Amino acid sequence: MKRLPGQAPASLPELIRAQDRISFLYVERCSLSREDNAITVTDARGTAHVPATAIASLLIGPGTSVTHQTMVLMADSGTVAVWVGERGVRYYAHGRSMASQTSLLDAQARLVSNRNERLDVARKMYGLRFPGEDVSRMTMQQLRGREGVRVQRLYRYHAERSGVSWGKRSYDRESWDNADPINQALSAANSCLYGATQAVIVSLGCSPGLGFVHTGHEKSLVYDIADLYKAETSIPVAFDLVAAGPDPDSLPALVRKAMRESMVEAKLMKRCITDIKFLLGVDVADDGPDVLYLWDDQEQTVAAGVVYLDPSTDYATEFKEGEKPWSS
Structure with a gap:
């Protein structure tokens, strides 16, 4: 199978748990880019490398430019991107959830x-x-x-x-x-x-x-x-x-x-x-199973990825010849 373009995102089990991360890192008047799985922060003093999965939120202050790959890395790492004003008082965006269940x-x-x-x-x-x-x-x-x-x-x-x-x-x-x-x-x-x-x-x-x-x-x-x-x-x-x-x-x-x-x-x-x-009132593991169900009004949930057929319906005679089973 042909490989999808771009770098593969980190799987959830590979991510550092939120409770073990540094609370936030503030940056301003710099450029943010990506090198492997690290965020590079570059200004007049040089370049620093920050492991994306080590911080919970990145506060992005004025005068900062961000590359597309930086945002991809942060989203994949479950790191919250927070664009803030001159004194860090406004919140504009957040990234992907680290949770695999709801x-x-x-x-x-x-x-x-x-x-x-x-x-x-x-x-x-x-x-x-x-x-x-x-x-x-x-x-x-x-x-x-x-x-x-x-x-x-x-x-x-x-x-x-x-x-x-x-x-x-x-x-x-x-x-x-x-x-x-x-x-x-x-x-x-x-x-x-x-x-x-x-x-x-x-x-x-x-x-x-x-x-x-x-x-x-x-x-x-x-x-x-x-x-x-x-x-x-x-x-x-x-x-x-x-x-x-x-x-x-x-x-x-x-x-x-x-x-x-x-x-x-x-x-x-x-x-x-x-x-x-x-x-x-819910105690779930941070790295719980990645599951998907279908909602059911009687049984709460049923398995997804299954074709459900009503045994009382004759699907062979349900539609006229040449008729589409759904409207386009």
Whole structure:
């Protein structure tokens, strides 16, 4: 058989599991290309080689050009491509899922479509954020109220601990420069967290848009999951960096570096995968079997790749001579 053109993609078992990858790598003002199964990053200082399967997401900043083969490699490797703005605050695209089955996506769609089950998942999310509290009977209104009090206390605590002046959380994506340093740092830190979280969600085959607490946005689940970790990653990182008094122009880069270290220390990638499976109530292997079924309204699923015939139908007399069995 004639060989298909192009380089064969890596098989799923060959890929590094999402939980074992580096959370993200940020690049800007460079050119991205491919050499074998590595991404080459070239700028005025030279060329660096990055194993595509070693990173969960690649944040592509301004002034960067990307070759077609680079995107092919990233898609085959399950690496999320994230085009970001000047300060890494916008998300534009993601690559191929690493999942070979839809168990988690099926569970996510089912749970989010049922009011009571969706509320149960939301309670489990708040339970992870508020350990030691019984939230099993709380309504969404009560949960939001409890969250608001806790988050305000958290901001005030870190402001007093670090000595950073704090008013309120304020973010306008259209006027970044008008925000004070702490709000800029929080936005940049959260952007890193969102990128890593979305990389995990996509790698598991879940839908970023089907959230349980957040809704109506293409990244609703991303915000749901990221909120589980802000208290120990993005919020303390932002206050600590602003307290150090860095040059404002260097703040975004310092935030990215500190967030990468914080996510490694928190074992974020591994915990994120474990928490998503717990929330959806599905425990599947990352490298499960590559299967395809047909949906059946009585038996749930039946085997694909089979010609199913109704024994009560005489197919020899079903169509007139010369008649097509389907319309063209």
